[in-house]
Amino acid sequence: MSTAPEFDLRTALEARGVSRRKFLKFCSVMAATMALPSRYSRVIAQSLEKTKRPVMVWLEFQDCTGNTEAMLRVSDPGIAEIVLEVLSLEYHETIMAGSGTHAQDALDRVMKDYDGKFIAVVEGSIPMGDGGVYCTIGGRTALDIAREVLPKAAAVFAVGACAWDGGIVGAGINPTGAVGVEQAVPGIKHLVNLGGCPHNPQNTAAALVHYLTFGELPALDQFNRPLFAYGNLIHEQCERRAHYDAGRYVEEWGDEGARKGWCLYKMGCKGPESTFNCPVVRYNDATSWPIKAGHGCIGCAAPKFWDTRSPFYNRLPKVPGFGVDVKAEEIGWTAVGLVAAATVVQVGANMVRDKVRPPDKPTPPENLDSLQ
Secondary structure (H helix, E strand, O other): OOOOOOOOHHHHHHHOOOOHHHHHHHHHHHHHHOOOOOOHHHHHHHHHHHOOOOEEEEEEOEOOOHHHHHHHOOOOOOHHHHHHHHOEEEEEOOOOOOOOHHHHHHHHHHHHHOOOOOEEEEEOEEEOHHHHOOOEEOOEEHHHHHHHHHHHOOEEEEEHHHHHHOOOOOOOOOOOOEEOHHHHOOOOOOEEEEOOOOOOHHHHHHHHHHHHHHOOOOOEOOOOOEHHHHOOEHHHHOOOHHHHHHOOEOOOOOOHHHHHOOEOHHHOOOHHHOEOOHHHHOEOOOOEOOOOOOOOOOOOOOOOHHHHOOOOOOOOOOOOOOOOOOOHHHHHHHHHHHHHHHHHHHHHHHHHHHHHOOOOOOOOOOOHHHHO
16 A cells, blocks of 8 residues: 655745744644643644644535635634645645546545545535436536545545535525535544534644544534534623623614624524634634624524524524513613612521521620730
8 A cells, every 4th residue: 555755744834934933833723722731732743743644635516615715715823734734635626736537536546545544525515416416526426426435534524514414505495405424425434524604724624633643533522523613602602792691782783782892692693502613713813703793693503504593683582691682771770689689588587597596695705804
């Protein structure tokens, strides 16, 4: 069996303008994204530097190329540069130089020479209607390609909502019969779903780095999503959560609450029912995310979100905590009333206790002069 060519990661990164300091920063970001102690950044660095450069293929089916663009456009700390340098990317229709038979030859070679050893990334849904004719590459259906390639991979990463469960292509009446990887190719043992529209490239990079560092996939939830990225509600991490608790809500777009950055729940924000680490990791080099930009969460990392989270501007019916129709001033007066009521109850309880069991009276000291 062929092996990936030996290479010096440090030299390769320096050739791309990635300094040692930037590489270590990347490793620190990966450790933080995976919710690992900071000391693991050195473990990650050492592991990546010693890796034998695993081979990766990136398959694109029914997609908008948004996940590829998200991965390639990250500039700091150079996720695309580092991950694509650590991994030997042998096939990717959007960015590879070869086309036609040359591209197909590259994919065939990987399946032959690295059977059971390569990493596969899938972007886009896979149509199953009418034999899969709605997405063909080189005369073959996406379904045929997926069923040939993916079982031979050591690990499969489905990036974006479409590759996970069909996304927008599989929403509604779904005329093409579009589904996600797990439905199209059942039985894949090492599958990681990275939902989102698009995926967050930092999470994808972290999942890949976890696999390269520890030789296994990260801990996954019931949807095969990494817990480090999908284990907490957006509502619990949101920077506007304090406004929700205080009863301060945007009532209509452009009002005073919108200008002051109040909670977007009444405008349809799906954060209370959606799990993702957007508030922590963010997008665009960690500069922002939808809620910070003034738009409610649409739950793009939730299962079948186009169907289950729409209409996007209709608010959720019930959320634990204060009622969403309560104003901030009312919450303030309610809090005062609760404190007063609690005080009355406590005083009453003390009076009953004293009647049932009078408090012990202190015994005066025998020699008062000793205290003077």
